[in-house]
Amino acid sequence: MTPVQQELLIATGKVLVFVGVFLGLFSGMTYVERRLLAFMQFRLGPNRVGPFGLLQPVADGIKLFFKEEVMPEGANKWAFMAAPALAIVTAFLAIAVVPYGPTVHLFNRDIPLQIADLDVGVLFLFAISSLGVYGIVMAGWAANNKYTLLGGLRSSAQMFSYELSLGMSWVGAxxxxxxFRISDIVASQAGWFIPNWNFFRQAPGFLVYLVAATAEVNRTPFDLPEAETELVAGFHTEYSSMRFALLQMAEYVNMMTVAAVGTSLFFGGWLAPVPGLQHVFGRDIGLLWFLLKMGAGLFFFIWLRGTVPRFRYDQLMNFGWKVLLPLATLNILGTAAWIAFSK
Amino acid sequence: MLPNYVPILILGAVALGFSVFTLVLSHLLGRPRPTAAKSEVYECGMPPIGTARERFPIKFYLVCMIFILFDVDAAFFYPWALVFRELGVFGFVEMLVFVGLLGSGFVYAWKVGALDW
Known part of the structure; x- marks a missing residue:
C-alpha cells in the first residue's frame, strides 16, 4: 500500500472506532442516567433486563427498531425524514477535534487519539455547534404541529442566545x-492542577462555559424546548421509532462532546492533575484520566437534572443576554488586562 | 500526510451512512401502516385546529438578527486572542475601543427592549 492509502485506512479505522465508542457510551449513558435519576428520586429505575438491568439499552434499541414509523398528516416528508440524520451528523462532526489521549504506538506507527488535529480546532467547534440548531428547527417545522414548531423555535432562539456566550467563554483560554489548536490548549495546562488548569486560571470563563453549554445541549434547567407541561415533548413530539432514537442520540452525543470539550479546555484534557500520576508502570494512562474527567462532567449533567427545576422562558432569555454575555466579555477583558499588564 | 480535513470528511460520511442505515432498517422492520386517526397531528387528543404553517411571534426573528450581529463580533475576538501576547497593551486598548463600540450597540438594543421577552 502507498503511504496515502495507509493513512486513509488508519483515519477510517479511527473514525469507526470513535463512532463506535460514542455509540456505546450513548447506550451506556441512557442506562446510567435513568438509574442515577431513579436513585436520586428514591426509585429503583430499570432493573429487570439482565443483571441490574444492564441490558436495558439493548432492549430499548431492539424495541425502537421494530416500532412503527408515523408520518403526521401535512408534514413536509423529506424535511421530516432528513432532520434526524442532519442532527446526528452535526453532532458527530464535533467529536473530531478533541484529543482524547496521548499518542499510542500501534502497528509500528504513532497514532494520535484524535480524529483531526486542526490548527483552527476551537473555531471549528464554534462553527459546528451553530449547525446543531438546523436539525432541531427542521424537525420542529417539518412535522406541521404547533407544539413541535414552538419547541423548535424556542430551541433555536435559546441556542442562538447561549452560543454567543459559549463562543466567548473559551477566548480566555x-x-x-x-x-486555536485544542492539543496546544491542553498542553498549556500541564503541571500541577492548581493553578495550571484553566478551571482555576479561567474560573469566570468556566462558569460561563458551564451555563452556556448546558443551555446549548438543552439539558435541565434549560430544557425548555422539551418542557412537557406546555409543549408535550417539544420538537420531537411527532417522531417515533428510530427517527426519534436518532434525535435522542444526537442530544446525548452533543452532551458528551460538551463534556469532552470542557475537559480539554478547562480541566487539562488527558493530562494527569499531578505530574507524577501521568505514567503508571511506565505506561501513559492519559486516556483514563480523560475518561474520568469526562465521566465526572456527564455525572454532573445527570445530577443537575435530578436537582434543579426548569427556568421560565423569559428568565432564560434575559439571563443569557443580560448576565451571561456581559460576564463573558468582562472575563475576556480581565484576562487580557492581566496578560498585558503583568509582564 | 493527508490533509487535515480528510478524516473529518470520513467522519461525516460514516455518520451519514450510519443514520441512513438505521433509518432504512427501521423502516423495513417496523412497517408503517398509516390510518387516518394515526396520522393525525398530535394535539393532546383533540382534533387539530388548522395547520401549524402560521405566523409566529416576531421576537424570534429579532433574536436571530441580534445574534448574527453579535456573533460576527464574537468571531472577531478569536484572531485577536490568538496574537494577543504579541500585541500587548496596544491590543488591549484597541479591544477596549472595540468593546466600547459593540457595547453601545448592545445597550441600545437593551434600551429599546429588543432583549425583553
Whole structure:
C-alpha cells in the first residue's frame, strides 16, 4: 500500500472506532442516567433486563427498531425524514477535534487519539455547534404541529442566545495558550492542577462555559424546548421509532462532546492533575484520566437534572443576554488586562 | 500526510451512512401502516385546529438578527486572542475601543427592549 492509502485506512479505522465508542457510551449513558435519576428520586429505575438491568439499552434499541414509523398528516416528508440524520451528523462532526489521549504506538506507527488535529480546532467547534440548531428547527417545522414548531423555535432562539456566550467563554483560554489548536490548549495546562488548569486560571470563563453549554445541549434547567407541561415533548413530539432514537442520540452525543470539550479546555484534557500520576508502570494512562474527567462532567449533567427545576422562558432569555454575555466579555477583558499588564 | 480535513470528511460520511442505515432498517422492520386517526397531528387528543404553517411571534426573528450581529463580533475576538501576547497593551486598548463600540450597540438594543421577552 502507498503511504496515502495507509493513512486513509488508519483515519477510517479511527473514525469507526470513535463512532463506535460514542455509540456505546450513548447506550451506556441512557442506562446510567435513568438509574442515577431513579436513585436520586428514591426509585429503583430499570432493573429487570439482565443483571441490574444492564441490558436495558439493548432492549430499548431492539424495541425502537421494530416500532412503527408515523408520518403526521401535512408534514413536509423529506424535511421530516432528513432532520434526524442532519442532527446526528452535526453532532458527530464535533467529536473530531478533541484529543482524547496521548499518542499510542500501534502497528509500528504513532497514532494520535484524535480524529483531526486542526490548527483552527476551537473555531471549528464554534462553527459546528451553530449547525446543531438546523436539525432541531427542521424537525420542529417539518412535522406541521404547533407544539413541535414552538419547541423548535424556542430551541433555536435559546441556542442562538447561549452560543454567543459559549463562543466567548473559551477566548480566555485561547489567550493563555496562544493557539486555536485544542492539543496546544491542553498542553498549556500541564503541571500541577492548581493553578495550571484553566478551571482555576479561567474560573469566570468556566462558569460561563458551564451555563452556556448546558443551555446549548438543552439539558435541565434549560430544557425548555422539551418542557412537557406546555409543549408535550417539544420538537420531537411527532417522531417515533428510530427517527426519534436518532434525535435522542444526537442530544446525548452533543452532551458528551460538551463534556469532552470542557475537559480539554478547562480541566487539562488527558493530562494527569499531578505530574507524577501521568505514567503508571511506565505506561501513559492519559486516556483514563480523560475518561474520568469526562465521566465526572456527564455525572454532573445527570445530577443537575435530578436537582434543579426548569427556568421560565423569559428568565432564560434575559439571563443569557443580560448576565451571561456581559460576564463573558468582562472575563475576556480581565484576562487580557492581566496578560498585558503583568509582564 | 493527508490533509487535515480528510478524516473529518470520513467522519461525516460514516455518520451519514450510519443514520441512513438505521433509518432504512427501521423502516423495513417496523412497517408503517398509516390510518387516518394515526396520522393525525398530535394535539393532546383533540382534533387539530388548522395547520401549524402560521405566523409566529416576531421576537424570534429579532433574536436571530441580534445574534448574527453579535456573533460576527464574537468571531472577531478569536484572531485577536490568538496574537494577543504579541500585541500587548496596544491590543488591549484597541479591544477596549472595540468593546466600547459593540457595547453601545448592545445597550441600545437593551434600551429599546429588543432583549425583553
Amino acid at each position: 485561547i489567550i493563555l495558550a496562544g493557539s
